[in-house]
Amino acid sequence: MYRTNGAATGGANLPSLRSHNTALVLDLLRTAGPDGISRLELAERTGLTPQAVSKITARLRAEGLATEAGRRASTGGKPRTVLRLVPEAGHAIGVHLDRDELRAVLVDLDGTVTAQRRIPLDLGAGSDAVVDAVVRETGRLLADGAEGAAREPDGTRGPRTADGTAGARATAGTEDAGPSDGSDGPQGARPGDVRTLLGVGVALPGPLDHDRGVLHRVTGFPEWDGFPLRDALARRLGVPVVVDKDTNAAALGLAVGGERGSFAYLHLSTGLGAGLVLGGTVHRGARTGAGEFGHQVVQLDGPPCPCGNRGCVEALCLAAIDHGDLPGAARVLGVGAANLAALLDIDRVLLGGRTVAGAPEVFVRGVAAVLDDRARREGATDGTVPVTLAPAGARAVAEGAAQLLLAPLFGRANG
Amino acid sequence: MYRTNGAATGGANLPSLRSHNTALVLDLLRTAGPDGISRLELAERTGLTPQAVSKITARLRAEGLATEAGRRASTGGKPRTVLRLVPEAGHAIGVHLDRDELRAVLVDLDGTVTAQRRIPLDLGAGSDAVVDAVVRETGRLLADGAEGAAREPDGTRGPRTADGTAGARATAGTEDAGPSDGSDGPQGARPGDVRTLLGVGVALPGPLDHDRGVLHRVTGFPEWDGFPLRDALARRLGVPVVVDKDTNAAALGLAVGGERGSFAYLHLSTGLGAGLVLGGTVHRGARTGAGEFGHQVVQLDGPPCPCGNRGCVEALCLAAIDHGDLPGAARVLGVGAANLAALLDIDRVLLGGRTVAGAPEVFVRGVAAVLDDRARREGATDGTVPVTLAPAGARAVAEGAAQLLLAPLFGRANG
DNA sequence: CCCACTTTCGCAACGCTGTTGCCAAAGTGC
């Protein structure tokens, strides 16, 4: 996959070729983590020639995005030099607006959270109040990040494992990592530096338009209808802003965090929604409407749902939870998940959200049981679809929101 | 989107850039049809410079794939020269293996059916018999096509419209399908000429592996399990062969035939399945399992289905049809379609298959009613999802199967 | 310790892509 320069045209020229390959290399560097990856390995993985990789990585090093980091053991000749990403070369902020709280994270290039904040929030308080809150919290996050970086890189590491202890020595140095002084050159290595801030990603529940950054009707708060959140925030913050549904952000975060292929992230809290990743890309549909999973009808003459239909998964699921019947809720969720898995032939189902977090094993087991059953009945040829807990936990949405700005750097398409 | 040269690597080099842009131009030429399109228009639509388009089209003309076709009215300067595809420069054969019949079409570059055949077939007769039948019918198709072309290029135009009465004279030919006659020069302009045959696409119902071209278990005929249909046919025919599910082939045909964006093709005959096109590309999933729509559960405690579950759409739908309750069947189908449309945010639902063909309006109206209802209840912001009849009719699958080989030429990704 | 060998990786030349500058060709309209 490959995103060209201009509009929805599709024509590719040399600059677009270059940025495509650069993004590819950058993504492999990111995926390799602090351990790094050699040039020849990059060449194998991309299909490019070693020489092309050398040129690309030389450029990345000159720009301060990559650096050499030791060498591998020799196999009888000159040992391979290991390259790795310089995480401090770029940052993004991810904001999760939930109905009752705001979570924000400052994340560096490899996805490591370097600072985070969390405050209560009333989404119904109106657009001005919420925009103000976002502006205030992002400002504090930047201050925290800069300060934290000056002290010591904070222990919270990356989405994957990573006990890494990357560079970033203390001494808020004057060290000025720029090769060519003056100029607009390479981004400095000062974490939290506003100059390395690529933008702010905002994720929230309601139906909205990802492409235009406009909210439709945030469920329960009609006064938000039509509010141009992206532009309003971009004006106040002075950096690019991207808006998306919370489930999409979480799914993107998982995809970038190493989850491969196609999967569905099912989010169960006050509502039930899904984020779909198909072939490595978040599927939003033309109107950012995809992932409407909760109002899937699974019982034709079932109980009425506030949405107007009868027998929606969400209604049945929440009713079961209300009665304390968590296994029953899991079973209903499993039926919806099985419908989805069969329709899309996905590789995995990931569960998240507060309700799931309250009894993770019940839900994982319950959903898996339904999927296994159905696979077995249909004579599974390739085994069944695994069900697991989404790893990122409560910060999943905020981290994914930050990835709305980082992912494009690594060639992960985004609107 | 953009398909690189090598394996699943993603690295792009100049040849891949070139073929990408060439495919793009070729696709615009194809879409423009016999009316053609000017160089400057191609430049606008691709985002390339006029000069780049000139070079690309010059190459295409030299290869015999495009030609000049008149000029437009002047707008005060030199009038634009119109270019169009040379449809006779390439052909493909599409074969539809259904449970009781075989349909095969010979199609040229712009999708026009130039010859077709249809014979009774028993899918249960075993692999040898079926492979023999396919080989025999493709041979006759080529003979028919060559003969029809020798007489007069026949009037049936275009993949859209089509109430086709194309060639398909009887008279089985001897014309030996040997590929390697003389040189490999520019494809001659002899329609039906074997040398312009790009390959054969085969579409059939059962679960199968599109990537490997292997059948799993064709529903009802266990002896097919694991049969490597693609390789067996490729060996016999001496041309590339691609295998896919019937619903995917039909969906591909619709996508290439002008249906834009994302849509679902719902096929209702002896079973119920779906072909999904998301963002212009057929979504198959990693195991060609996507589109399993019929065994979506919409009634938790519904009647048992042969598949082992309860309350599958297919079971409910077919039961209603069995009782002569077509509106009821349409309503159930509509519930499933609405679930799908909400989950994927598609732009359109297209209905096809024999059962639908038997009472098209009942099904279209019934399904549309459910979708409209749900959209209205959820406060549709963008209007509702339109439901229409799939245009190609009974030949839809065979024509789509042929597109399995043509589509890649036009940059429409395929396995 | 030295020398042959292997492996990595950068420099230089190259082929080919789309791009830019320029001009001939082919119309319109006064």
Added chain:
DNA sequence: GCACTTTGGCAACAGCGTTGCGAAAGTGGG
């Protein structure tokens, strides 16, 4: 008939990945 507009090819160009080749940096046998 002449000024003007618009199209589209030729030629030079910049920049991409590729190829050829050699320096650098190891291993391992004598």
